[in-house]
Amino acid sequence: MKKTSINDIARHLGVSKTLVSFVLNGRAKEFRIGDDIAARVLEVAREMNYQPNRIAQGLRTGKTKTIGLIIADIANPFFGKLGREIEQEAALHDYHVIFCSSDENPEKSRAQIAMLQQSQVDGYIISPPINSEEQIRLLAKGRIPFVLIDRYFPEIESDYIVVDNYDAAYKATSHLLAQGRRRIANITMNLNLVNMNERTEGYKQALLGHSIAVDENLIKVLPFSHDNKDVTKAIQELLGSTDGRKADAILFSTSKIGVMGIECISALGLKIPDDVAVVSFDNADAYKICVSPVTVVGQPLQEIGKTAVQIIMDKIEHPRNPARFQHIKLNTELIVRKSCGS
Amino acid sequence: MKKTSINDIARHLGVSKTLVSFVLNGRAKEFRIGDDIAARVLEVAREMNYQPNRIAQGLRTGKTKTIGLIIADIANPFFGKLGREIEQEAALHDYHVIFCSSDENPEKSRAQIAMLQQSQVDGYIISPPINSEEQIRLLAKGRIPFVLIDRYFPEIESDYIVVDNYDAAYKATSHLLAQGRRRIANITMNLNLVNMNERTEGYKQALLGHSIAVDENLIKVLPFSHDNKDVTKAIQELLGSTDGRKADAILFSTSKIGVMGIECISALGLKIPDDVAVVSFDNADAYKICVSPVTVVGQPLQEIGKTAVQIIMDKIEHPRNPARFQHIKLNTELIVRKSCGS
DNA sequence: CTGAAAGCGCTTACAG
DNA sequence: CTGAAAGCGCTTACAG
Numbered sequence: 086m087k088k089t090s091i092n093d094i095a096r097h098l099g100v101s102k103t104l105v106s107f108v109l110n111g112r113a114k115e116f117r118i119g120d121d122i123a124a125r126v127l128e129v130a131r132e133m134n135y136q137p138n139r140i141a142q143g144l145r146t147g148k149t150k151t152i153g154l155i156i157a158d159i160a161n162p163f164f165g166k167l168g169r170e171i172e173q174e175a176a177l178h179d180y181h182v183i184f185c186s187s188d189e190n191p192e193k194s195r196a197q198i199a200m201l202q203q204s205q206v207d208g209y210i211i212s213p214p215i216n217s218e219e220q221i222r223l224l225a226k227g228r229i230p231f232v233l234i235d236r237y238f239p240e241i242e243s244d245y246i247v248v249d250n251y252d253a254a255y256k257a258t259s260h261l262l263a264q265g266r267r268r269i270a271n272i273t274m275n276l277n278l279v280n281m282n283e284r285t286e287g288y289k290q291a292l293l294g295h296s297i298a299v300d301e302n303l304i305k306v307l308p309f310s311h312d313n314k315d316v317t318k319a320i321q322e323l324l325g326s327t328d329g330r331k332a333d334a335i336l337f338s339t340s341k342i343g344v345m346g347i348e349c350i351s352a353l354g355l356k357i358p359d360d361v362a363v364v365s366f367d368n369a370d371a372y373k374i375c376v377s378p379v380t381v382v383g384q385p386l387q388e389i390g391k392t393a394v395q396i397i398m399d400k401i402e403h404p405r406n407p408a409r410f411q412h413i414k415l416n417t418e419l420i421v422r423k424s425c426g427s
Numbered sequence: 428m429k430k431t432s433i434n435d436i437a438r439h440l441g442v443s444k445t446l447v448s449f450v451l452n453g454r455a456k457e458f459r460i461g462d463d464i465a466a467r468v469l470e471v472a473r474e475m476n477y478q479p480n481r482i483a484q485g486l487r488t489g490k491t492k493t494i495g496l497i498i499a500d501i502a503n504p505f506f507g508k509l510g511r512e513i514e515q516e517a518a519l520h521d522y523h524v525i526f527c528s529s530d531e532n533p534e535k536s537r538a539q540i541a542m543l544q545q546s547q548v549d550g551y552i553i554s555p556p557i558n559s560e561e562q563i564r565l566l567a568k569g570r571i572p573f574v575l576i577d578r579y580f581p582e583i584e585s586d587y588i589v590v591d592n593y594d595a596a597y598k599a600t601s602h603l604l605a606q607g608r609r610r611i612a613n614i615t616m617n618l619n620l621v622n623m624n625e626r627t628e629g630y631k632q633a634l635l636g637h638s639i640a641v642d643e644n645l646i647k648v649l650p651f652s653h654d655n656k657d658v659t660k661a662i663q664e665l666l667g668s669t670d671g672r673k674a675d676a677i678l679f680s681t682s683k684i685g686v687m688g689i690e691c692i693s694a695l696g697l698k699i700p701d702d703v704a705v706v707s708f709d710n711a712d713a714y715k716i717c718v719s720p721v722t723v724v725g726q727p728l729q730e731i732g733k734t735a736v737q738i739i740m741d742k743i744e745h746p747r748n749p750a751r752f753q754h755i756k757l758n759t760e761l762i763v764r765k766s767c768g769s
Numbered sequence: 770c771t772g773a774a775a776g777c778g779c780t781t782a783c784a785g
Numbered sequence: 786c787t788g789a790a791a792g793c794g795c796t797t798a799c800a801g
Contacts, residue, residue, distance in 0.1 A: 771801090772799105772801090773799095773801105774797100774798095774799085775796105775798090775799100777795090778793105779792100780791105780793095781790105781791090781792095782791090783789095783790085783791100784787105784788090785787090785788090785789105
């Protein structure tokens with residue numbers, strides 16, 4: 086059962102493969118090919134179960150109809166949902182997506198970009214890890230379009246789609262303040278990541294805006310590759326002391342941290358929101374059925390994914406020189422549930 | 428900045444591209460190519476930042492080093508985690524993965540298989556939706572290897588990796604019985620899916636094994652594409668009546684259903700495990716921080732993903748005729764938490 | 770030890 | 786209206 090090629094069809098009908106190619110690509114009219122012969126080609130193609138070889142098309146046309154996606158971890162629901170939106174939008178354009186999880190590790194993302202490059206993807210959607218500036222800069226020098234999502238590098242010219250993190254954290258912190266909390270902590274990860282940094286900035290400014298001094302002891306910065314232990318340690322420092330707890334509220338900068346954090350809080354026997362109020366970034370499913378459903382900063386994942394693909398498609402179809410870059414900053418939504426009291 | 432090809436290197440050094448290809452593929456020794464010239468080739472390749480074109484290699488060798496993955500939904504943490512394991516294992520073999528979410532829709536999976544076919548993937552890992560027997564049978568007739576995961580079709584000869592669903596449900600139900608529950612319900616989805624069917628069978632047999640009659644009213648079968656409304660309706664029927672509730676425990680056959688179910692239970696103002704005990708398939712993160720942390724059937728996701736890739740790799744590297752099929756059934760683990768009382 | 774040539778399956782100027 | 790030919794970037798018999 087060898088696959089049938091355009092050649093097989095041509096031979097079968099005694100015509101040239103040029104002709105076959107034309108009609109298969111729907112360009113029969115354009116080249117004024119006889120209706121009868123065009124119909125026969127289509128018929129035989131169906132009979133022989135012809136499937137165009139995209140690899141061959143790719144080599145010839147220079148378009149593989151594939152986009153490469155690099156995110157931190159596809160198993161993380163935040164990125165999983167984002168990946169889903171991207172897959173869906175790409176499919177509308179007859180595009181495939183190859184996904185790569187970088188684990189926020191620049192070494193991995195570098196290798197992944199190289200692999201994707203060799204696979205001749207037509208475009209990239211990347212959530213760049215820390216210290217990956219050089220790779221991204223190199224990518225920018227090439228002619229394959231890419232969009233950054235979730236974060237970006239201010240010093241590199243590129244398209245990007247992010248969320249207004251500063252505003253989101255400001256709103257979240259203000260909400261906590263409005264509920265009467267004063268010793269509000271923030272658990273985040275490596276602040277060299279712009280998005281994380283903006284969140285913590287928004288948090289700080291909200292405090293200052295309400296005349297509350299920023300207490301650096303209440304800001305816990307986890308390493309980018311963090312696990313339960315790191316979170317436990319942070320929570321312990323914030324809430325563990327028996328003689329009066331340092332914090333009365335926590336803003337979690339990611340849902341990965343938040344979910345682990347809430348697990349720790351429960352393990353300590355503390356109640357949310359009575360002992361500690363909680364707000365987290367990202368509307369994870371877990372938060373809906375949590376001890377006390379968690380107030381979250383919801384991100385417009387569909388819009389992020391859809392827009393990212395659309396920008397890439399536009400650049401693929403209309404390469405422009407010099408390139409014009411889009412910087413898109415989307416709004417978030419504070420979804421109030423019960424974790425901050427009522 | 429055009430990409431450098433093997434030809435550029437050959438021209439630059441005044442040698443043939445055959446020679447360049449040999450040394451670039453590490454076959455210099457094999458063809459007894461001069462050490463000096465081999466070294467020069469490598470050097471120039473680095474200088475010119477040569478990146479092999481996988482598309483061209485693929486066309487020539489017939490191997491694209493890509494595997495296609497079809498699961499229900501990459502945004503569903505269960506499949507997200509599985510996808511991650513598959514990606515990771517594939518990377519070890521220098522393979523990429525293209526992912527497709529079928530939404531349990533056979534029309535979609537059919538189109539996805541066709542696309543993947545055209546993209547000349549070297550193998551498939553598929554979690555086949557209901558009514559996709561025909562597609563899978565067709566695939567089996569081709570010469571590209573595939574492995575089924577999570578479910579399989581008993582009537583189709585193929586490799587597959589599943590979990591012992593019958594045993595898992597039997598254990599879970601027995602646990603509920605051991606906690607004194609007697610009116611145990613099961614909320615599942617379309618039973619034509621073997622894995623779902625086996626779960627409900629295990630549930631029934633556990634009841635019978637403890638001399639408890641199976642009450643079909645306690646088994647709620649949701650359509651394969653279900654949402655919050657469907658789950659709410661089922662929960663309502665099971666727990667909503669004011670004059671004595673029908674059920675005192677629920678076994679959720681998937682975590683997607685379970686998470687929504689617990690949300691409903693809370694909305695009804697019912698307490699877990701006091702008013703109703705709960706066990707669910709899949710160790711979702713949500714369950715860890717739930718109102719009352721949920722007892723779950725944990726699946727060996729890493730082993731499933733890893734084994735699936737290994738089987739595919741083996742088949743790609745050692746095509747055998749006639750094919751021999753592996754049927755792997757892995758064990759699950761009942762992780763007892765607090766949702767069934769103590 | 771090295772090179773010229775064929776060919777993977779397509780698309781697309783070019784010619785008639 | 787249709788076909789012969791070139792070429793995308795590789796690998797691999799084959800020849801010398």
